[in-house]
Amino acid sequence: MTSFPGLGYYQVDVFTHEALAGNGLSVFLPESPLPARAMQRLAVEMRQFESIFITPDGPGSRFEARIFTMEEELDFAGHPLLGAAGLLHHLHAAGQPAADWTLMLGTRAVALSTTRLEGTAATYNARMNQGKATLQAPLGHAESLPFLAALNLEASQLDIRFPLQVVSTGLPYLLVPAAGGLDRARIVPPAFEALLATVGAKFAYVVDVAAREGRTWDNAGLVEDIATGSAAGPVGAYLLQHGAATPGEVITLKQGRFVGRPSKITVQANTVGEILVSGGVVVLARGQLL
Template identity: 50%
Template sequence: MQYYHADVFCNEPMTGNGLTVFIAKAFPERTVMQQIAREFRQFETIFLVQRSDAVFDARIFTVEEELDFAGHPVLGAAAVVQHEFFQEASNTVLFNLNSKQVSVFCAPQGDLYDCCMDQGPAEFICTPEPEEYTTYLQPLNLTPHHIAAGFPLEVVSTGLPYLLVPLASGLEQARIVVADYESRLARIGAKFAYVFDVNAVEGRTWDNAGMVEDIATGSAAGPVGAYLYKHSRFSTSQEILLRQGRFAGRDSEISIRRDKASGNMLVNGQVRLLVRGECLQGM
């Protein structure tokens, strides 16, 4: 099986969020894909099977589990497809994920690829009551005093539901400090939490064990953008630039827009391909 190592949401080589992209004739067994993801130890690994010229089935794994959707793997996969199958001509690639289809427009620009993903409309799932805030903030080493005035906690999804935690302060001290945070989030229909400074427009998120901080989270960017538009932090005509990764030493930038015609959330980032290889064993 052929694979690429790519960096997504990067400004320069070896910045942004690392990713492994595998291209196969057929998907390996699920347990094998999980083992490969653990072997390569990126925050996420994506496996592709081509169905037609620009249509690919895709499956995404963290080191712990398979995900129905994730943002930076889809963008990185689009750059790999562009490089492998289309070279210099810009193209739109469709990815069939477990629960939705996502399109990515990819344009080569010298030694990088500019990729824009249509995440579809945002779904506003749940708004916890203020008296419940401590249940979700204390595990993040935060208190209600850190929350930005006029910005409620809210669960929002464009394919992967996040509890959005809008802060006026405290971003630097945020971290997961409990072992059962995933089960707490599940009570309100969230898979992960994403904390972000409303004024600086900078965010952070982790695996639910709090062991690994993600560098740039495309699946959260669409929900964050929809939230900031909904609560009038930005007008819908404005592009939002979301920073992430500073605390992990990999400062990254994600561009977010809402499509005027459809209302869909568009998430854009630059991708660089660094390594091409072949997996010889374990298939």
């Protein structure tokens, strides 16, 4: 791989107001776009669940963004966009209490807003508009059973008030409503991604509807995500669709307890039904490739 001496990056924590908590993120700041292979290898080097690369897209507050897991590039993700917006506020609007940003993911423009937490030097609140959610038809009972088994859950641990359903605000998640049992949930089979593809989902998210707490993993089941903004939007839309939340309600979704990084994600629908996802951002450290 070609080296990039001088390439700067930051480490931020997302969905928290406390350093060394929440979901960690590496944000790279190349002056011009890097080759995809280089970004993929840098994401592997950082070993975060996701890393984001942002470059200026003309003057002002508009930037191009590309997001990589350790395995692949994603069309959309939550905590990288929120973390990048908090960092942009830190770097480009430090003297302002609030700022607005547009991050371009391919042809999709994602609107974000940030506010600085008073009395802090590097802590922010960030909010993104994920747009309106797309909800597929709910899965029937027989269709749901292979997914429960693949997630190490018994039918008795399903919250029977709600169906399994694929919901997306940019990344399609199979939402699995549990009534407890989060502690035993995990991905069992090696071909889980292929199973998800049969219903048009990219990932699965197990959510205890009553506790408003969730879990998700990479599709190999090797790494658990700490806090997942791209799933939180679909969960909010799902709760509204099935009467488990009221229009305008501020929903707090918990995640990360099982990996020792408790996090909080805030979800709310605006007056036109767009899903707003927010969380804290702490700018933790900066580095540079030598």
